[in-house]
Amino acid sequence: MELKFEQLDYQHDAVNAVVRLFQGEPNQEQTFALQSDFLPVVGNRRVLPLDEIGKNLNEVQQDFSLQKTQIGEHGLNFSVEMETGTGKTYVYLRTIFELNRRYGWRKFVIVVPSVPIREGVLQSIRAMTAHFQTAFDGVHFAHSVYSSDRLNRLRSFATGTHIDILIMNIDAFKKDDNVINRANESGEAPILQISQTQPIVIVDEPQNMETDLAKQAIDSLNPLFVLRYSATHKNPYHKIYSLNPVQAYNKKLVKQIEVEPVLAQNDVNGAYVVLKGFVAGKKKLTAEVEIHFNDKKEVKKKTVKVSSGDDLFDKSGGNESYRHGFIVNGLDAESGEITLSNGQVITLGEDDDLIRDEIMKKQMECAIQEHLKKEKRLNPKGIKVLSLFFIDKVANYRENGKFARWFAEIYERETGESANGVHDGYFSQDKGKDKDTNGSSKADEDTYNLIMKDKEKLLSFDSKLRFIFSHSALKEGWDNPNVFQICTLNETRSPIKKRQEIGRGLRLAVNQKGERVRDDGVNILTVIPNESYESFAANLQKEYEDECGIQFGNGGAKRASDRTRQTYRKGFTLDPEFLAIWQKLQHKTRYAVQFEREKLIQTACEKIKAMPVIQKPQIVVQKAVIHQSLTDGIWGEERNSRAGQTDIDWAIPDILHEIQKKTRLTRQTVFEILSQSGRIGEIGNNPQRFIDLVSEKIQTALHGLMIEGIEYFRMPERDDAVYRQSLARWQELEQYGAEFFKNQYTFEINQEDGIKKEKTIFADYIPLDSGTENQFARDCESHENVKFYFKLPEWFKIPTPIGNYNPDWALVMENQEKVYFIAETKNTGKGIQEGVDMDKLHESEQQKIQCAKRCFEVFDGVSYRVVEKVTEL
Known part of the structure; x- marks a missing residue:
């Protein structure tokens, strides 16, 4: 198969962005020569002044709505940002031929950071040669990979009169002891033959070459100028074109993504x-x-x-x-x-979770089923479907490893055909044996060569191979337009970055004629990860933010710019209204409870009998479409889900002891509750979940009985030390204030004629969390009977059997007499009559309110109320 290539509008824009930088440069038809061993060195030259290039740069940046930079900031270093899968390599190769046609430049060096990227460039040049020769009137060009074993190739690079492209790995020339940097018999280092030509240097994935050594190495090539191409620039030197991942996704220049995670539920045994x-x-x-x-x-x-x-x-x-x-x-x-x-x-990396194998087997099943469904739909259109499996241990696949066994079992069950020949692994070799590597070793080279050489073969129906297993080290440098499923099979959670993972399958599909297929119904990449789709989307968004500098809309997240200091009114701790109510509230309380043991057993049994059935650990398969938006971020929209139970025999712990620890009841009481509940037979389904749920129901019953019989007492007042201590906390706030995050409910204190009322302790803002609280604060400000009010601090707490409780408001109201209120604001919606419907509140809220009512009965002259509005007081 021969791949067909076309230039798309956005690719034309990216090429043109570079060409326009040198508007006004004459075409260098004539060569200039330097003597080197009696052979003329043919090189590039530039006559356009730097300030003219700077003007061109700013015009290009303006046209593409990019930040303008001054030419002196980064010199002749220019950056092009293009998302993976949108044709970055095609763009910079076409740029070479356009620069030659417009300005006559002939010498180009492509610098790459790794073997796989180098192999990708070579494969692209091989595949695109015919296309470029047609597009540029049969232009003649040469290309080669620099090797220290073939230094004579540098001579032909320096002296040739046609376009010459030299591909160099940064590691081959960034150190002083590299062969290319060592002086030869004539006293010159071989790199001089490159630097004399003033090549145009193209840096592929420059974020991997930002060390001082790498920068110095690129400078040693004496470039006419440097072009940097990446989807994830670490340092964007003079950005002249940008197509970020969100733009590429929404313009459908890459495949759309759906996620089909396989997860375990209730696996805590x-x-x-x-x-x-x-x-x-x-x-x-x-x-x-x-x-x-x-x-x-x-x-x-x-x-x-x-x-x-x-x-x-x-x-x-x-x-x-x-x-x-x-x-x-x-x-x-x-x-x-x-x-x-x-x-x-x-x-490190191994997972002894008993359910892990079940999850990975289900992931593989989902990937194979998805693959076969797409084959039925796409094969008639001449599109071959490929699936890629990332694994972290080669041994799990080779030599009848579990992945190979599972694959054969599932594939043959789903198709009724033999799995021989339809799957294979691409792994690095060491002494003839497959090995786990990290993607940067010498052993990876053969692997990448094999993958790259098989790229077109894999796209053809002539090859039976459709399912590819690769070590997780496979990252940049290999992708295939017809990868439609990517499945991550790891003993532990995947360490692979999301962008790296999806990048292997983002390119738009091609048919058997090698033509790109631009059909939305075709170009869908299904990722089967070992994490939830919510986590997948969140991690992908974070990578876009960290690596691409994309700034998404707030989306509800707290931003540093929203952080504000709340200040307090100077002298409020001496205000008579404040002192009057605080002297009533500062007393410490304790509580005592009474309940009958038999009543507890009966109530707990009733709650346990009403529990849903204790489920076995389940494997849940979800499917979600991934959406991307610069305003709302990245999120998944679930389309369907299904679940199935596992059959694992769990070791049964000492159930009575575990429940006793959680509830603090006697072993005998726990035994009687379980015996009378009729639910003991479900322990084997999921022992830990049984312990957790039964303990929760017993505690709910216990708390209910405790609260029914609760009684509060004021602690004896030995001296006024407690009062002084609590007042000191207020004085600290008065002096220093407190930081908080502003939101839509934050209330700003009203001013009349530029003078703030002194009805509260706050000078500017009251941090609030709901519209009900915000309206309550507004009403306090405007209500003539409210003489003083404030939001109670978080450290003001009422002890209860189900945790401390922090009421909302303290108020001083006066009509004919002063009344002191503690108010809890709730909104339960419009009912038959005004006010709060307690039955609509969560049980724990009702219980804490019940405790608060009892507690404030022991405070002198303070009324506790649950209200929605000030008028209800």
């Missing part, structure tokens, strides 16, 4: 330990491990720091699964291992 990484401290080495953490309410996965001697039982919040044998005996950062006291060795 057992002693799960994953080593995430090491942290080297000044005194000792620590490691970050993910474990099952025993939270107050339920067991969750949590990453904690550990050092030698730490006990994971303690780090897990007392999770019984780690009771014996989980002391960290040693950490070894070099080998990437930690050793536990039970003899278990945990290796």
Whole structure:
């Protein structure tokens, strides 16, 4: 198959942006020569003054709505930003021929940071040669890769009279001891033969070549000027064209993305330990491990720091699964291992989650099913469908590894055909054996060569190969327009960046004639990741922000610019109105509760009987379309989901002991509750979820009975130390204020004739979180009976059996007499009559309000009310 190429409008703009920089430069038809071993050196030259180039630069930047820069800032270094998959290599190769046609320049050096990118450039030149010769009247050009074994090629580069393109890996010439930089017998370094030509230097993926050594190496080529092409510029030197990923996506210049994550739900059983990484401290080495953490309410996965001697039982919040044998005996950062006291060795990146294999098998099934569905639809259109699997261990595929076994099993079940020949792996070799590599070793070179040479072959129906397995090190430098599924199969969560992951399949598809297919129904890339679509979208957005400098709209996130200092009215702590109400509120309280044990058992049993069935851990498959917007960011819109149960036999912990720890009831009471509940048979479905849910229902019953029988008491007033201490906190706020984030509900204190009323303790703003609170503050300001009001600070708390409670407002009202109120503002919507419908509040809110009513009964002359509006007081 021969790929067909066309120049699109946006590619023409990118090429033209460079050509216009040198408007006014005469065409250098005549060569100029320098003597070098009696052979003339044919090079580029420029006569256009720097200030004229600067004017051209600003005109180009203005036309493309880019920030203007002064030519002296970065010299003759220019940046073109193009998203992966939009034809960046095509654009800079075409730019070479346009520069030659317009200005006669002939010598070009393409600098690349790695083997795969170099191989990608070579493959592109091979594929595009016929296209460029047709577009540029049969132009003759030469191209080659620099090699220290073929230094004589530099001579022909320096003396040739046609377009010559030299491709160089930065590592081949950035050090003094590189062959090209060493003086030869004539006393000259070979690099001089390049630098004498004043080549136009094109830097591919320049963000990987920003070290001082790399910059010096590029300067040593003595470039006429430098063009930098990337989707992720670290330093945008004179940006002259920009097509960022969001623009490319929304203009449908790349495939649209849908995400089909496969996730586990309720998988919190057992002693799960994953080593995430090491942290080297000044005194000792620590490691970050993910474990099952025993939270107050339920067991969750949590990453904690550990050092030698730490006990994971303690780090897990007392999770019984780690009771014996989980002391960290040693950490070894070099080998990437930690050793536990039970003899278990945990290796970096390995995941002992019992459900992990089930998830990866389901991911593979989803990828194969999606592939086969697309084949039915696209094969008749002459489009071959490819799928790419990223794996992190070659051994899991080669030599009948589990991935190869699973693939054969699923493929043959879905198609009724043999899987032989339809899948293969591209892995680096070491002494004839496949090996895991990081993508930058010498061993990767053969792998990339093989992939690049097979690019057109893979697109043809003549090849049976449709499913490609690659080590996760495969990143820039290889992609294929007909990759429609990308599946990440990792023992642990994928370390691959989202942009790197999707970049292998973003290009628009081609048919058997090698023609690009521009059909929205065709160009959909399905990613099957090991994370939720919400997480996928959030990570992709963060990468766009960090790597591309894209600034999305606020989208509800707090911004540093919204951070504001709230100031307090000077002298408010001496205001008689404030002192009067604060002297009433500053008293400390305690509570006591009474309830009957039999009533607790009965109530708890009723709640446990009403629980939904305890589900086994499930594998959930979702499907979501990814949307991208510069105003709203990146998000997923779920289209469908399905779930299936797993069949894993879990070890059963001491259920009574675990529930007893969470509820603080006696073992006998817990036993009686479980015995009478009739739900013991569900323990085996999901032991940890059973413990968490039953404990929650018992605590709900317990809290309800405690609150029914709660009684508050004022603490004895030994002296006025407590009052002085609380007043001191107010005085600190009066002096220093407090920082907060402004939002749409923040209330700004009213002013009359430029003078602020002194009805509150605040000087400027009151931080609020709802429209109801904002209206309440407005009404306090305008209501003639409200003499004084303020929002109670977060540290003013009422103790309750279900946690501390912070009421909203303190008010002093006066009509014929003064009344002191504590008000809780709630809005339960329009009802039959005005006011708050308590039954519409969450049970925990109702319970805290019930406690507050009892508590404020022991305060002298203070009324507690739950209201929506000031007029209800």
